Amino acid sequence: MTSTIDLAANIEWVEKKIEESCLAAGRDRSEVSLMLVTKTVPPDRISQAHELGYRLFGENKIQEVAGKWGDPALNSHKPEFIGHLQTNKVKTCLDLCSRIHSVDRMNLVEALNRELLRRGERREVFIQVNTSQEESKYGVSLNEALDFAKQVSRYDTIEVTGLMTLALFSKEDALVRKCFQNLRDLQRTIQRQDLFGKNFRHLSMGMSSDYPIAIQEGATLVRVGTAIFGARATPDSFYWPERKTED
Ligand SMILES: *Cc1c(COP(=O)(O)O)cnc(C)c1O
Numbered sequence: 001m002t003s004t005i006d007l008a009a010n011i012e013w014v015e016k017k018i019e020e021s022c023l024a025a026g027r028d029r030s031e032v033s034l035m036l037v038t039k040t041v042p043p044d045r046i047s048q049a050h051e052l053g054y055r056l057f058g059e060n061k062i063q064e065v066a067g068k069w070g071d072p073a074l075n076s077h078k079p080e081f082i083g084h085l086q087t088n089k090v091k092t093c094l095d096l097c098s099r100i101h102s103v104d105r106m107n108l109v110e111a112l113n114r115e116l117l118r119r120g121e122r123r124e125v126f127i128q129v130n131t132s133q134e135e136s137k138y139g140v141s142l143n144e145a146l147d148f149a150k151q152v153s154r155y156d157t158i159e160v161t162g163l164m165t166l167a168l169f170s171k172e173d174a175l176v177r178k179c180f181q182n183l184r185d186l187q188r189t190i191q192r193q194d195l196f197g198k199n200f201r202h203l204s205m206g207m208s209s210d211y212p213i214a215i216q217e218g219a220t221l222v223r224v225g226t227a228i229f230g231a232r233a234t235p236d237s238f239y240w241p242e243r244k245t246e247d
Pocket of ligand 1: 060208
C-alpha cells in the first residue's frame with residue numbers, strides 16, 4: 001500500500017521544514033520534537049523509521065495499537081496515544097502506550113486514576129483542548145480548560161506535562177494560527193497559576209498541513225503522519241467523528 005513512498009526522503013523534507021520554521025521563529029531546533037504518526041502504517045514501515053533513529057511514534061486507535069505494536073519488528077517499543085480514549089480501553093492503553101495526549105474529561109481522569117492506583121503507578125499525560133470551537137473535535141473546550149486543569153491537578157497518579165490540540169482544518173492560515181495561539185495562551189495562564197510545576201511545558205500541536213505555523217507559535221512537539229508515510233486509506237472522519245459522542 002505504502003511501498004512506493006521514500007520514507008527517508010520524506011523525513012528529510014519534514015526535518016528541513018522544521019529547521020526552517022525554527023530558524024524563522026528564532027527557536028532552537030532542539031526545542032521541537034517530531035512525532036511520527038503511524039496510524040494505518042504497517043509494522044515493517046514503522047521499523048524502518050526506527051532504524052532511521054526515530055523513537056517517538058503516535059497512534060490514534062487502541063484497537064490498532066493492540067493489533068500492530070506486538071509485532072517483533074517493533075522491538076517492544078511503545079507508541080504514545082493521541083486519539084480519543086474510551087474509558088473501557090484505559091487498561092489496554094496503559095499497557096500498550098506510553099504518554100497519553102488526549103485527556104479531556106473527568107470520567108476519563110477518574111478511570112485512569114483508578115487503574116493507576118491499582119497498579120501503584122503514575123502516568124505522564126497532556127490535556128487535549130478544543131481550540132477551534134468545532135463540534136467535531138474532541139478535547140475540553142477553551143472556556144472550561146482552566147477549571148478542568150485545576151481538577152486534574154488534584155490527582156497524584158496523573159502528571160500533566162503539556163497541552164495538545166488539533167487546529168481548525170482551514171486554508172486560512174490566520175484561523176489555524178489563532179488555534180495554536182489559544183493553546184499557548186492557556187499554557188501561560190496555567191503556568192502562572194503553577195498548577196503542574198516546572199515539567200508542564202509541552203505544546204503538542206501541528207500536523208502535516210500546519211506544523212510550520214505551530215512551530216512559529218511555540219509547539220514543542222509536532223505530530224506528522226501523511227507528510228511522511230503518504231496518504232491514508234481511511235478518511236479523517238474515522239478519527240474525528242462528525243458528531244461528539246459521549247464516551
Ligand atoms: C492522524 C493524526 C495526526 C497526523 O495527521 P497528518 O495529517 O497525517 O499529519 C496528528 N494528530 C492526531 C491526533 C492524529 O490522529
